[in-house]
Amino acid sequence: MDCSATVIGGGFYGCMLAVHLADAGLSVTLCEKHDDILGRASHANQARVHNGYHYPRSLLTALRSRANFPRFLREFDDCIDGSFEKYYAIASRHSHVTARHFAGFCGRIGAPLRPAPDRIRRLFDPHHVEAVFAVEEHAFDAVRLRRAIWTRLVSAGVDVRLGVEVRSLGRAFPRGLRVEIVAAEGPDEWRADRVFNCTYSGLNTVLARSGIPPIPLKHEITELALIEMPEELADIGVTVMCGPFFSCMPFPSRGLHSLSHVRYTPHATWHDSDAAGRQDPESLLAALPRRSRFSLMVRDAARYLPAIAGARHVDSLWEVKTVPPASERDDGRPILLEETSALPGLTSVLASKIDNVFDMLDAVGIPAVRRRCAA
Ligand SMILES: Cc1cc2nc3c(=O)[nH]c(=O)nc-3n(C[C@H](O)[C@H](O)[C@H](O)COP(=O)(O)OP(=O)(O)OC[C@H]3O[C@@H](n4cnc5c(N)ncnc54)[C@H](O)[C@@H]3O)c2cc1C
Structure with missing residues (x-):
């Protein structure tokens, strides 16, 4: 199978990115190692839709929350408890x-x-x-958010693979990346032009297995x-x-x-x-x-x-x-987007807060669009 983008991690960030890429015309495969999306940090958190108050020591984080708060409320109206x-x-x-x-x-x-x-x-x-x-x-309802995200994934045509763990990544020839996975049926692999590592606490696990130096976290x-x-x-x-x-x-x-x-x-x-x-x-x-x-x-x-x-x-x-370790100083929550020369085409995304997902989508941009291709 070939696809233009593989997203690793079916949390809120990985799912939103997968929808964003698919809406732009890419063929997108999303891999989640567990049996449903939004089951990890995107569920087990305080459910706060931030509005800046929490960050008096980080003006930038506070201002981004202020900017994203109304957009999150608008886009996920059904998931909000106000x-x-x-x-x-x-x-x-x-x-x-x-x-x-x-x-x-x-x-x-x-x-x-x-x-x-x-x-x-x-x-x-x-x-x-x-x-x-x-x-x-306000607070968001994590179960309703999961439902809303499923609707978006389906209508964007994302190929969602549950129970699929990405074990490692490597170079594919003549170009792109090799994605090696394990699933209940056994190991498999495919080629992708771009890979997005959206595994949050698992970022360095994927990198280490692929022989790539860790991101300080x-x-x-x-x-x-x-x-x-x-x-x-x-x-x-x-x-x-x-x-x-x-x-x-x-x-x-x-x-x-x-x-x-x-x-x-x-x-x-x-x-x-x-x-x-x-x-x-x-x-x-x-x-x-x-x-x-x-x-x-x-x-x-x-x-x-x-x-x-x-x-x-x-x-x-x-x-x-x-x-990121720097957040110990000011409690700031920057989104981290890291590319590596060791594996061109791979981007690791460290999420910050749920509402800040829009900043990540703006920052990632859309890789050169290729038509959807079949398995
Ligand atoms: C205790 C706590 C409280 C928080 N409170 C708030 C709050 O009130 N408001 C707020 O906005 N933010 C809060 N956050 C932050 C927020 O929850 C996270 O920033 C956000 O959920 C991260 O989303 P994500 O998609 O990157 O990660 P996750 O939701 O963790 O998703 C990563 C996914 O990747 C999958 N995965 C991992 N490795 C692999 C692999 N090799 N192959 C395939 N799949 C893999 C995992 O199973 C998981 O589903 C809190 C976080 C915590 C932990």
């Missing part, structure tokens, strides 16, 4: 921002901000919280606790800024809230330059003993928002979060 109120609280101590700085920052990026009403302000401990603001931020095994909120908090989301604090957001596809804590959500951290980095992150995730830190998360969160002590832990989502 039924809750969202509040950002500023911690009195150990915060990287004060209330004044935060308000000034929101003004600079043009993000709507109002003081929270008294009934909400009273929910917070005044010794630990300097100010509480009402903001405009930082990985964290994360736990998001899924909780049932006490009644007084059921219709709100809360993020405490900006430091070792917590965030709780509605998680619409389960009718629950997610709870994450900057200190307790990461269970393990490593860089791809470490010895551990030579292992596949998905294998490390599978091997990690799943001892929930919900009780630590909720105990600390209750210092700021006492009523959250009444939350009930229902489940936890475990995933690998992958970011």
Whole structure:
């Protein structure tokens, strides 16, 4: 089989890219190693449609969120939960921002901000919280998003192959790339003009098996606790800024809230330059003993928002979060697009946030269009 583009990874980024390329007239094959699309980080995340507030230390990330927020709401209208109120609280101590700085920052990026009403302000401990603001931020339903993406893949004519793992890539002769896969039926291979590695935490696994040097990346095994909120908090989301604090957001596809804590959500951290980095992150995730830190998360969160002590832990989502090491400095979330001279035609894409997918599509451009070709 020949195709003009192979996309590796059926997460939100890989699927959106596959549709984009197919709409431009390329014959596109999308390979996903698991049995459905959007089952990994694109599902196991906080479901926040960012609107800039989260990034007072990275103006560029905040401004890109502001630009992409309305577009994401427009394009994925059916997947959005805007039924809750969202509040950002500023911690009195150990915060990287004060209330004044935060308000000034929101003004600079043009993000709507109002003081929270008294009934909400009273929910917070005044010794630990300097100010509480009402903001405009929504959540997406990951299951509805999967359905919406399936519709797009089908109507764009993308050849979606589930249960197909791309093992390695090499040069094809006289041109293009050789794509080597394993599936239930056994190994196979084909030739593609272009390959896009959209495997997020698996980027370096694909590169290493293809003999290509790794991209410097930082990985964290994360736990998001899924909780049932006490009644007084059921219709709100809360993020405490900006430091070792917590965030709780509605998680619409389960009718629950997610709870994450900057200190307790990461269970393990490593860089791809470490010895551990030579292992596949998905294998490390599978091997990690799943001892929930919900009780630590909720105990600390209750210092700021006492009523959250009444939350009930229902489940936890475990995933690998992958970011460029530079994001440790300013918490920024750039999209990384990396080509390699070792294998011309290969582009690795590190996603940043769900809404920023549009920036990736603009940056990738469309490789020279070839007509669809049959298997
Ligand atoms: C804990 C956490 C919280 C987050 N919160 C938010 C948030 O609130 N809002 C937000 O916008 N973003 C959030 N993010 C970031 C966001 O989830 C990711 O940036 C985004 O989902 C990445 O999409 P992706 O398609 O690149 O990766 P994924 O969804 O992980 O998709 C990669 C796919 O590649 C497949 N794959 C891997 N290797 C191979 C192979 N060799 N062959 C075939 N298939 C392969 C995997 O099975 C997977 O399906 C969060 C991330 C985490 C981990």
